[in-house]
Amino acid sequence: MYKNANVFYPQDEMTTVLLPVTIGCSYNKCTFCSMYKDEKYSEVPFPAIEMELKHGYKYTEKVFLTGADPMSIGFDKMNKLLNMIRKHLPYCACVASYASIRSISKYSLEELSILHNLGLRLLYIGFETGRDDVLKLVNKAHTVNEAITQAKKLNEAKIPFNSIIMYGIAGKGQSVDNAVATANMINKFSPRSVITMNLTVFSGTELHKTIEKGSFIPPSGVERLLEIKILLENLEPAQPMTFDTTHPTNIIKIKGTLPHDKDRLIDEVDRRINL
């Protein structure tokens, strides 16, 4: 049954071995998201996962767990899963997965450290924005303070993570403020990278209905570029961090390491704004 499920994965994991763990989204309430709207949430049974592993590529060095938020299965099952991966894929040095602030909050620091030791080495997390009112607007299930607390916990557990943020999400006239707030949030922890997504309105979503009613107006392209620029200007990472806008939704494709490439990246955005 899980073989017919929708599978999404980050573009950086395009060539990674995929391992199905959950189907659909256990939350499924973000107003901008259409990915799993028609899919009932369920977990892939362990015998099926083990079967995938037994017939998988034994020599792979990396595995990506598929599902909207596989970490939502909880510590005991993650522990069992990672041990199973170690048993069947002895050369796998990195298990990567999507995760959410909500699911990470259910793990203690000790539990995360155990998972790190078992091979959990990269998470992709949708932070979206550093503004509580915008998080509420899009019905994301966390607050800015919760995001900071969970991100710091991951830093302490030594589990690298990519922060996915979405520009345009605050609406017309709000982009500058949103960029500053989002940078201020990210400056409080150390992600491996910031991956930007451009707000994209999908038909049938709650966000789409809000726009039709006129209660949310998306920002223009130039305002969105300005948001990227202000975000870049305000990001002050304590550790080198990748800044990546190459996901297909973006209106500009730039990538570099902060703080080293900050000026170059800002110049590239400026050039696009002036066009």
Ligand code: SF4
């Ligand atoms: S954005 Fe992520 S958490 Fe929100 S509904 Fe979509 S898949 Fe679920």
